[in-house]
Amino acid sequence: MPMLGLGTWQNDEADACANSVETALEMGYRHVDTAQAYGNEDAVGDGIAAADVPREDIFLATKVWNSNLAAEDVHSTTEGSLDDLGVDAVDLLYVHWPAGAYDPEATLGALDELYDQGKIHNVGVSNFEPHHVEEAMEILDAPLFANQVEMHPFLPQEELREHAAEHDYELVAYSPLARGAVFDSDVLTDIADDHDASAAQVSLTWLNEKGVTAIPKATGRDHIADNWASLDLELDDAEIDRIDDIDHRDRKVDPDFGPDAWD
Template identity: 50%
Template sequence: MDLPSVGLGTMGIDDPEPIATALGVGYRHLDTARIYDNEGVVGDGLAAGLDEYDVSREDVTVATKLWIDDLGADDVRPTARESADLLGVETLDLLYVHRPRGAYDPETTLPALDRLVVDGLVDRVGVSNFAIDDLDRALDVLDAPLAAHQTELHPLFYKPELLDHAREHGYTVVAYSPLAGGRVGEIDAVVDAAEAHDTTPEAVAIAWATAKESVVTIPKASSERHLRANLAAADLELSPAETAAIDAVEREEELFPE
């Protein structure tokens, strides 16, 4: 899926203004979820931003996710319809299975998503927080191409095998929490690179993620200053040695475990 290197994660945003501002400064990928309880806020910000900044709706990817309670075969359609209404869109550009838990059953949930694609309510299907086995099963069952896998990815939590799988099967990895919950400033390899480039650890973390093949990222930001900084970070080029040092950081600091 052709997504920009940096999109906007909206978990915790409860004001439409940052959404509209994000569109104004150049964001073209907005990510939310049922469980965030802010689809209406994102929809209001989307509408305001499209109008205020003369942005074409067709240029913006609007993504949301079905929570684990929404994944029964009879629940997928009405829940997706409600999400589209709250977001103020006719079509959900990208609809994810948020986690393979709860009511999720690949044999019934994924065909229900396929039907939404056929009917035009959903353009692309994605999954989130899947393991390799879950991804393989989804690829087997889905008729629609798997467009994206959203997963936690930052210098303290990085699973190269997920990126290898994405490259092998031709879908995009959407990295959430790229700033490690604000902890990137505590990582020596990240701080060293930031000092070498006269930038921030946050910019280095975003650049490190987006430089990886098939990876885009969706940091959350609310102020215009941070929105602009995160967007610009994708243009930062780290040296191979800097990238290798961050790749070698000891990990397993998952912020959002199963």
């Protein structure tokens, strides 16, 4: 799984979404993230089809929404996702939240079946706390590949990072720019100025240094390119420590159906 991907949340205008996916892939991105709930899987598929990049070179991920987590719905809606995306299989399918119709045995059993059928190449979860992850690992026959969670310098997810390292699964960070709040941080902007970079690049590089894959949303070419440039940025240990020492905490995504541990 490439360590930097293109997020597509709230990129729901069809032409703009397809263009951003095509632009990112032509620029060098090889990881695209979407979800049933985003309402843009068909546009993402159009962007992939338009790009001059072989499908086998693209790591494509989507997520099953909360209301579709009964076993039969996992199967039927995943088939719909594959049709909309214009692919035979996705590289990673996530359970979007441990909420709604989520039943560990039934939901994860359906993902195992899709994995065995070759329609998904990896099984993932999203917004899971450590105890959810451990339960999923006990139930799944397929390896648990990733947990996608909100993560950025204001929500560093130390416990989950330690848990992922201990149990050997990947962490994927959504909202890695804290919905733009990174641009208001004196620490991040000061470090960015020292490197003639952007605060977004600093946040993404910090995540990379933590071994976390980031999937920042970007629509315009300039923002897509700015995020891509984070791959060339290097931060020294002192700069990483400065970011680690930020004591401001700010969770941006906290729906009523989120895990109780978030309260």
